[in-house]
Amino acid sequence: MASVLFDHVWKRFGDFAALKDFHLDIEDKEFLVLVGPSGCGKSTALRLLAGLESVTEGSIFIGEERINDTPPRDRDIAMVFQSYALYPHMTIKDNIGFGLRLRKVPRQEVERRVSDAAVILGVEGLLDRKPGQLSGGQRQRIAVARAIVREPRVFLLDEPLSNLDAKLRVNTRAEISKLHKRLGTTFIYVTHDQTEAMTMATRIAVMDAGIIQQVGTPQQLYDHPANTFVAGFIGSPAMNFFSALVTESEGHLELRGDTYSVRVPLDRAGEIRQFKDRELLFGIRPENIHDQEFVPRGVNAVPIEVVVDVTELMGNEVFLHLLAGENKLLARVDPRTGLRAGARTEVLMDLERLHVFDPATTAVLVSASDA
Amino acid sequence: MKKRALRIAASPWLYLAPALTLLSVFLLYPVTNTIYLSFFDRSSTTFVGIDNYVYLASHPETIIVLRNNLMWLVLFTGTTVTLGLLLAVLTNQVRYEAAAKAIVFVPMAVSFTAAAVIWRFMYIYQPVEFAQTGVVNALLGLVGLDPVAWITNKSVNNLALIASGVWMWTGFALVVISAGLKGIPTEVIEAARVDGASETQIFWYVLLPMLRSVVLVVAVTLVINSLKVFDLVYVMTFGNYDTDVLANRMFKEMFTFGNFGRASAVAVVLLLAIVPLMLLNIRRFRREQ
Amino acid sequence: MAVNEHADPARTHLETPAERIVRRLSRGPLHAVIIAVCLAWMTPTAGLFISSFRTKADIATTGWWTALVPPLQFTLDNYDHVLTARGMGRSFINSLLISVPATMLTILVAALAAYAFSWIEFRGREALFLLVVALLVVPIQLTLIPVLRMFANFGMTGSFPAIWLAHTAYGLPFAVFLLRNFFVALPKDLLESAFLEGASHFVAFTRIVMPLSVPAVAALGIFQFLWLWNDLLVALVYLGGFRDVAPMTVAISSLVSSFGSEWHLLTAAAFVSMVLPLVVFFALQKYFVEGILAGAVKG
Numbered sequence: 015m016a017s018v019l020f021d022h023v024w025k026r027f028g029d030f031a032a033l034k035d036f037h038l039d040i041e042d043k044e045f046l047v048l049v050g051p052s053g054c055g056k057s058t059a060l061r062l063l064a065g066l067e068s069v070t071e072g073s074i075f076i077g078e079e080r081i082n083d084t085p086p087r088d089r090d091i092a093m094v095f096q097s098y099a100l101y102p103h104m105t106i107k108d109n110i111g112f113g114l115r116l117r118k119v120p121r122q123e124v125e126r127r128v129s130d131a132a133v134i135l136g137v138e139g140l141l142d143r144k145p146g147q148l149s150g151g152q153r154q155r156i157a158v159a160r161a162i163v164r165e166p167r168v169f170l171l172d173e174p175l176s177n178l179d180a181k182l183r184v185n186t187r188a189e190i191s192k193l194h195k196r197l198g199t200t201f202i203y204v205t206h207d208q209t210e211a212m213t214m215a216t217r218i219a220v221m222d223a224g225i226i227q228q229v230g231t232p233q234q235l236y237d238h239p240a241n242t243f244v245a246g247f248i249g250s251p252a253m254n255f256f257s258a259l260v261t262e263s264e265g266h267l268e269l270r271g272d273t274y275s276v277r278v279p280l281d282r283a284g285e286i287r288q289f290k291d292r293e294l295l296f297g298i299r300p301e302n303i304h305d306q307e308f309v310p311r312g313v314n315a316v317p318i319e320v321v322v323d324v325t326e327l328m329g330n331e332v333f334l335h336l337l338a339g340e341n342k343l344l345a346r347v348d349p350r351t352g353l354r355a356g357a358r359t360e361v362l363m364d365l366e367r368l369h370v371f372d373p374a375t376t377a378v379l380v381s382a383s384d385a
Numbered sequence: 386m387k388k389r390a391l392r393i394a395a396s397p398w399l400y401l402a403p404a405l406t407l408l409s410v411f412l413l414y415p416v417t418n419t420i421y422l423s424f425f426d427r428s429s430t431t432f433v434g435i436d437n438y439v440y441l442a443s444h445p446e447t448i449i450v451l452r453n454n455l456m457w458l459v460l461f462t463g464t465t466v467t468l469g470l471l472l473a474v475l476t477n478q479v480r481y482e483a484a485a486k487a488i489v490f491v492p493m494a495v496s497f498t499a500a501a502v503i504w505r506f507m508y509i510y511q512p513v514e515f516a517q518t519g520v521v522n523a524l525l526g527l528v529g530l531d532p533v534a535w536i537t538n539k540s541v542n543n544l545a546l547i548a549s550g551v552w553m554w555t556g557f558a559l560v561v562i563s564a565g566l567k568g569i570p571t572e573v574i575e576a577a578r579v580d581g582a583s584e585t586q587i588f589w590y591v592l593l594p595m596l597r598s599v600v601l602v603v604a605v606t607l608v609i610n611s612l613k614v615f616d617l618v619y620v621m622t623f624g625n626y627d628t629d630v631l632a633n634r635m636f637k638e639m640f641t642f643g644n645f646g647r648a649s650a651v652a653v654v655l656l657l658a659i660v661p662l663m664l665l666n667i668r669r670f671r672r673e674q
Numbered sequence: 675m676a677v678n679e680h681a682d683p684a685r686t687h688l689e690t691p692a693e694r695i696v697r698r699l700s701r702g703p704l705h706a707v708i709i710a711v712c713l714a715w716m717t718p719t720a721g722l723f724i725s726s727f728r729t730k731a732d733i734a735t736t737g738w739w740t741a742l743v744p745p746l747q748f749t750l751d752n753y754d755h756v757l758t759a760r761g762m763g764r765s766f767i768n769s770l771l772i773s774v775p776a777t778m779l780t781i782l783v784a785a786l787a788a789y790a791f792s793w794i795e796f797r798g799r800e801a802l803f804l805l806v807v808a809l810l811v812v813p814i815q816l817t818l819i820p821v822l823r824m825f826a827n828f829g830m831t832g833s834f835p836a837i838w839l840a841h842t843a844y845g846l847p848f849a850v851f852l853l854r855n856f857f858v859a860l861p862k863d864l865l866e867s868a869f870l871e872g873a874s875h876f877v878a879f880t881r882i883v884m885p886l887s888v889p890a891v892a893a894l895g896i897f898q899f900l901w902l903w904n905d906l907l908v909a910l911v912y913l914g915g916f917r918d919v920a921p922m923t924v925a926i927s928s929l930v931s932s933f934g935s936e937w938h939l940l941t942a943a944a945f946v947s948m949v950l951p952l953v954v955f956f957a958l959q960k961y962f963v964e965g966i967l968a969g970a971v972k973g
Contacts, residue, residue, distance in 0.1 A: 066575050087581035099572035103594040112590070113580035160580070396875050397796040404787035404846055410824075411843030412809055415817035422819060475708055478701075487959065488712045491719070494955035494962070495948045496904030498923040502930065502944040503718045506725065506937060518737045520721055552718065557966060564967055613813050616906045620927050632907075635815050640914075645819055652815040663811050670807050674800075 016077055016167035016200045017042045018063065023072035025058055025224075032058040034224040036072070040217075045194050045201045049211040050221035050247070056204045059221075060170050063202065064093050076168060087116075092161035093170040096177065098153045100145040100160075106132075107141040110160045117164075131163040134193070151182050158190075162197060171203045175210060187213055208248050212236070220244045242376040245297050245369060251333065253297045254343045257373060260289045269296060273339025276318050279365055285380045286370065294379070297369035300333070300346035304362045308348035315362030322357040336361065416656070423649035427642075437650035450629045453543055454658075457611040457630065461547045461554075466604050468551065469558020470596070473566050474588065476559070486563060490556030497553065497616030504549035505621055508535035539627045546628055549617055554610065558603045565599030566592070605662055612658050631655050719948075726752055726941035733937045752942035761917070762925060762943050769921040769947075771834055772909065773902040776841040780898050781891060783842060784849030789879045791850065792857035793865060803854070809847040817844075818911050825912060832916035840908055845898050852968045856890035857883055889964070896958050897965030900951050922947040 018040040025033040032055045040046045048056040061067045063074060065086035073080050081089055092113070100109050108115075111128045119127075132138045135155040145153055154174060161169060171190070175183045191214050194201050205211055211218045212232045220227045220235065220243070228240040232248075239245035245253045258269035258276075267278040267287055278286055309315055318338055326333040327349070334345040334353060345361055353359060370380040426433050441447045472489060476482045492500060509519030513531050517523040522532035535545040569592065577591045593600075615632035618624055624633040631651055638648035725738045727748035732741065741747070757763040790796070791803050821840060822831070830836035860883065868878050884891070906923040913919050920928075926943050933939055955962055 064575075064579055066578065086578045087583065091579065093576070093579045095572045095576055097570060097572050099570065099576035101573060101577070101591060101595075103597070112577070112582075116581045116586060160576075164580075397790040397794040397799075400786045400790035400794065400875075400879075401802075403783045404850060407783065407839065407843040408806075408809065408846055411821060411840055412812060412817055412847075415820035416812060418820040419816045419818075472708075472711060475704060478704060479708060485708050485712055487956075489715050490959075490963075491952070491955065492715070493966070494900060494951040495719075496906065496923050496951070498904070498906050498926050499944040499948050502926060502940050503722045505930070505934075506722055506941065507718050509937075516736060518733065518735070520717060520737070520739075523737050523739075552715065555715075560963055560966060609811050613815070616923075619906065619910075620930055623931070632813070632815055635818075636907075636910075639819065639911075649819055652813065652818070655813045656816050659811055659813060663808050666811060667804055667807055670804070 017075075018168060018200060018202065019073075019075040020059065020063075021073040021075065023059075023062065023074060024070045025055070025062060025067065026070045032224050033062070036224070036226060038219055038226060038229065040200060040202065042200055043198055045191070045203065045214060045216045047203045047205060047211040047215035047218045048221060049205055049208055049218055050227075052206055054221040055224040056206075056221050057172055058224075060093075060172055060202060060204050063168070064091055064170055065089055090164075090167045091170060092164050092166040092168075093172065094154075094157045094161050094174045096173040098145075098157040098174075098177075100153060100156055102145050104144070105141065106137070106143055106145070106148075106156055109145065109156060110141075110163050113160070113164045127163050128159075131159040134162065134196075135159045150177055150179075151186070154178060154186065158193070162193070166199065168200045168202065169197070171201065173205055174203075175205070176207070183210075190214060209250060212248070218248075220247060222247075238378070238381040239297075239369065240378055242295060242297065242371050245371070245378075249299055251300050251344050251346065253299050253369070254303070255295055255297050255371075256338070256341045256343070257293060257295050259293050260286060260291065262287070262290055271339060271341060274318055274320075274341070276316050276363060276365070279314055279316060281314075282365055282368065282383065289370070289379065293373065295371040295373045295376075297371060298343075298363055298365075298367060300344045302364040302367040303334075303336075303343060303345035303347070304364065305334075305345075305347040305351040305353060306360060306362050307352065308350060309362055313362075313364050314366065315364045317360040318363055319358075319360050322353050322355055322359065324355055325353065334361070419649045419652050420656075422645060423653045425646045425649075427644040427646050429645050433646060437646045438654075440647060441650055441654060446629075447634065449627050450624075450631060450634045451654075453628060453630050454612060454614075456543055457547060457550070457614055458608055460544070461550050461611045461614075462604055462607040464547070464551050465554045465558050465607050466600060468555045469562050469603065470593075470600060472555070472559045473563040474592065477563065477566055486556075486559060489559050492553045493556045498620050500549060500553050501617050501620030504545075504552070504617075505536065507549075508545055510534040510536070536622060537626045542622065542626055542628050546617060546621055549621070550611075550614060553617075554607060558607070561603050562596060562599055565596050569595050605665060609659060609662055612655060631658075722941050723945055725937060726945045728752075728938065730936070730938040733941075752938045753946070756939055756943045756946065760925075760929065760939060760943065762922065762946050764918070765920055765922040765925040766946065768919055769903055769923075772837055772841070772921050773899050775834075776838045776845070776902050777895055777899045779838055779842045780845040780849050781895055784846055784853055784894070785884065785887075785891070786879075787846075787850050788853035788857050789875070789883055791854045792860075793878065793883070794875060806847050806850050810851060812847075814844050814908065822911060832913055832919055834919065837909065837912050840912060841902050841905070844908065845901070849894055849898065852894050852965070853887065853890060855968065856887055860886055889961070890968075892958070893961045893965035893968060896954060896961045900954060900962070903951060 020036050020038040023033055023036040024031065025036075036055070036059060048059060050056050058067065062069055065081070065084065069082050073082055075081065076089065076091070101112065104112065107128055110131055111124045114124045114127060128141070129138065132141060135158055137152065137155050137159060140148060140152060140156070145156070148156065154177070157174070174190075175186055178186060187210060203210075203214065215232055217229060217231055218235055219229045222243050228235060228244045235244060235248045239248060242255065246255070256271055258271040261268050261270050267283040268275050269278060304310070304313065304315055306317070320336040320338045320343065322334055323337050324335040326335070330349060332347050332349050332351050334347055334351070336343040336345055347353075367382040369378060369382055371377065372379050422429050423437055424432060424434060476485045479485065507520050508522075509517075510522055510532055511517050517526050517532050521535060525532055533541060536542055573595075574587060574591060577587050582590060613632055614630055615636070618628055618630050618633045619636065622628045624630065624637060629637075631654060635648050635651040635655070638644045638651060721738045724741055725733055727750070728738065728741055729749055729751070732747070791799060825831045825836050864882060865878055868882055873881070904923065906927060909921050909924050910927070913921070913924065922943075926940070926947060929936075929940060929943055
C-alpha cells in the first residue's frame with residue numbers, strides 16, 4: 015500500500031519555519047494537490063517526501079514505513095520537476111531508463127519498459143534525440159515518462175505545467191488526470207494554480223505560510239471554505255469581501271456598510287441574527303451577483319446600490335467591476351447585460367450564497383447554504 | 386545623407402587600424418618571418434633546407450627537450466585537471482568554499498619567476514648528514530627517507546619542476562571547473578538522486594559528462610601552457626640536468642649559442658604542436674556563434 | 675560527491691549534540707582532504723615569506739619552520755639590502771613603468787577594435803575576428819627574433835616604448851576577444867535607439883558602450899596588469915641586456931643565476947615582487963576571476 019502520512023512535520027531553515035506542524039494523511043491511489051502561493055511551503059513538503067531535504071521534526075511514512083532517514087533512492091518514489099531536469103548529455107531513451115539501469119534491471123527489460131512508457135506518453139519517435147532538441151511540451155512528457163517507467167509507489171509532481179504555454183497546459187492537465195486513472199498510483203501534485211488544483215485533484219490541501227489551511231475535495235473547498243484565505247484563493251475570479259455591521263430594525267436584519275446596506279432574506283436571518291451588532295466580514299462569489307434584468311430562475315436576491323466602474327466582456331460572460339461606496343465588488347453576469355461603465359444602478363446579491371467570516375480570526379462563521 | 390552613410394561605412398577601419406597595425410607588425414609578419422628563417426643557417430644568410438629540423442629530431446640533447454615537453458604535456462595537464470576537478474567537487478560541499486578556492490588560486494597571481502624561487506627553496510638539498518632546510522626533504526626525513534637532490538637528480542627533477550607547475554595552475558582549473566559546476570541545475574542532480582543514483586554514481590554519470598566541455602577548455606589551456614612552459618624551467622634549472630624544454634631551448638639557441646636558424650626551427654616546432662589546438666579553438670568559437 | 679545535500683544550514687536545528695557529532699565525523703575525511711590541500715598550497719609561500727625575515731646564517735643551517743618557535747628572531751635587513759644594494763627598488767619602479775602604460779594602451783586599442791567587431795557591420799568581419807581567435811594561442815616565441823631585429827634596426831632595444839608596443843600587441847588577441855564578447859552581449863535596443871536619435875559610432879562607443887563595460891574593462895585591466903607584471907620572457911628578450919630598465923622578474927632571475935644560494939636575498943626579492951600582485955588579487959579577486967573565466971582559452 016502506498017498511502018503517505020506526514021505526521022506533524024516541521025521543517026526549519028535557520029530561524030525560518032517553512033512547514034509548521036504539517037499533518038496530512040494521503041490515501042493510496044489519491045490524486046492530492048498541494049496548492050498555495052509561492053513560498054507557502056508546498057514544494058518543501060514535496061521535497062521532504064522525496065528525501066531532498068531532511069525533516070526537522072515529526073515523521074513521514076510511506077505505507078507503514080517511516081522514511082525520515084531513508085535516502086531518496088530507497089524510497090521508491092518518482093518525481094517530475096518544474097524544470098523537467100532532464101540529463102542534457104543523455105539521449106531520451108537513456109534519460110527514461112537511467113533509474114532502471116541504476117537498479118541493475120536487465121537490459122532487455124529496460125528497453126521494453128522504456129518503450130512502453132514512451133508509447134503511453136506518445137514520445138516513441140523521440141527516443142534517440144537529446145533533450146536540447148525537444149520542445150518544452152515534449153520535454154515535459156519525457157520527464158513524466160522517466161517518472162512512470164519505474165512504477166513507483168508514489169508519484170510526485172512539482173509544478174509540472176508551469177513552463178508550458180496556456181493552451182498546452184489545458185491539454186496536459188487532462189492527460190495527467192487520465193494517467194492517474196490508468197496507473198492507479200498515489201499522485202502528489204504541487205501547484206500555485208488553483209485551476210489546476212480544482213480540475214485534477216481528488217483532494218486538495220490549501221497551504222499558506224507553512225500551515226495547512228484546509229483539506230477537502232474541490233467542491234468542499236469551493237462551497238465551504240474554512241477561512242478567508244481559502245475563500246479568496248479557491249475560485250477565479252476571487253470571492254468578494256466586504257465588512258458590514260449586522261443590525262436589526264423593524265424586524266428586518268440588515269448588513270450595514272459605510273455607504274450601503276443590504277437586507278438579509280428571512281430564510282438566512284436565523285443563522286446570522288446571532289451576530290447582531292457585530293462588525294463581520296462577508297464573502298460572496300462574483301457569480302452570485304446578478305444584473306437585475308437577468309436573474310436566473312429560483313434565485314432569491316436582494317438589491318444593492320452600485321456604480322459600474324469597468325466592464326470586461328469575456329464572450330460567454332461579462333465581468334462588472336462595481337463600486338458600492340468605497341467597496342469594490344466584482345460581478346460575473348449574463349453576457350446580455352446592458353450595463354456599461356458609469357452606470358448607477360442596483361445589482362442583486364444572492365445572499366443564499368453568502369459566507370460569513372470572523373474578522374479577528376478569519377475563520378468561517380457561516381457557510382453558504384447548500385440549497 | 387550620402388556623406389553620412391559614407392562616413393559610417395568607412396569607420397570600421399578607423400577603429401581597427403591601431404589593433405591591426407600592431408598585430409601585423411608584432412605577430413603576423415614575425416611569425417611568417419620566423420618560419421622563413423628556420424630554413425636558414427645560424428646568421429640567417431645561407432639557405433640550409435630542413436637541416437635545422439633534422440638536427441632537432443636527431444641530436445640527443447634536443448630529443449630530450451621533446452621528451453620533456455611531452456612529459457609536461459601529459460603529467461602537468463593530467464594532474465592539474467584531475468586535481469582541479471576533484472577540488473571543485475569537494476569544495477562545493479563545504480561552507481568555507483570561497484576561502485579554500487582563494488588559497489589554491491593565489492599562486493596564479495604571482496609570477497612564475499617568484500614561483501621558481503619558491504620551489505627551488507622547497508627543494509633545497511643538503512647532504513644526508515646535515516639538517517635539511519628544504520620542506521620537501523625535511524618531510525622525507527620525517528618518514529625516515531634519505532633526502533633527494535630534486536633539482537639535479539635526473540630521474541626526478543622533471544617531476545619536481547612539473548609539480549611546481551601544478552602548484553601554479555591548479556587554482557585556474559579549480560576556478561573554471563567550479564564555475565561550470567555552479568552552472569549545473571540543482572534539479573538535475575536531485576532528479577538523479579530520486580532516480581536512485583548514489584553520490585558516486587551522480588559524479589560519474591551526471592556531473593562529469595555535464596562538465597565535459599568545461600574540462601575540455603581547461604585541458605586545452607593547460608596543454609598550450611605545457612608546450613610553452615618557459616619561466617619555471619629558465620629560473621629553476623636553465624634547462625640543465627636534462628630538464629630543457631622547447632621555449633627555453635629556443636632562448637638558449639638565440640642568446641647562448643647565437644644560432645638563429647635553429648632557434649627559429651624550435652619556435653616553429655612549438656607552433657606546429659599548437660596548431661591543432663588553435664583549430665579546435667576556432668571550431669568551438671564558430672559553433673558558439 | 676554530493677552537491678548540496680549537506681550544505682543546508684538548517685540541519686543544525688533541533689539536532690541533538692550526539693547527532694551533530696556523528697554528522698561532523700562522517701564528513702571528517704572531506705574536511706581533512708580540503709584542509710590538507712590548503713595547507714600544502716600555502717606552505718611554499720609561507721616558507722618564502724618567513725625566510726625573508728631570517729638571517730643568512732639561520733637560513734643556511736636550519737629550516738624556516740624552526741623560526742616559528744620562540745625565541746623569535748626576525749630581521750628586516752634582507753629587504754633593506756635587496757631594495758637598495760641589489761637595485762630591487764629600481765626594478766619595482768621599472769615593473770610599474772612597463773606594466774601600467776602597456777595595460778592602458780592595450781585596453782584602448784582593444785576596445786576600439788572590439789567595438790568595430792561587435793557594432794559596425796563590414797565585409798570580412800567574421801574572418802578577421804577568427805584571425806584574432808587564432809592568434810590567441812600563437813606562442814610569442816614565433817615573434818622574438820624578427821621583432822628583436824626590428825627593434826635593433828630602429829635603435830629601440832632596451833627602451834620602454836619598445837616593450838609597451840610589444841606587450842600591447844601580444845595582449846591584443848585576448849583583450850579584443852574578451853571585450854568583443856562583452857560588447858556583443860550589451861542590449862541591442864540601447865545602441866539602436868542611440869543610432870536612431872542620431873548618435874555617431876564615436877558617441878555610441880564613448881557614451882554607451884564604454885560606460886556599460888566597466889566590469890569587463892576592469893577584469894581585463896587587472897588581468898593584463900598582472901600578466902605584464904609577471905612577465906619574464908618578453909622583458910628578458912627585449913630589455914635583457916639593460917640593467918637599469920630591468921623589471922623585477924628579470925632582476926630576480928639574474929639574482930638566481932649569480933647568487934643561487936643566497937637565500938636571504940632571493941626570498942626577500944621574490945617577496946617584494948609578489949606584494950603588489952597579492953594585494954591586487956585579494957582586493958580585486960572578483961574581477962581577476964572574471965578575467966580568467968572570460969579568457970579560459972588564453973595560452
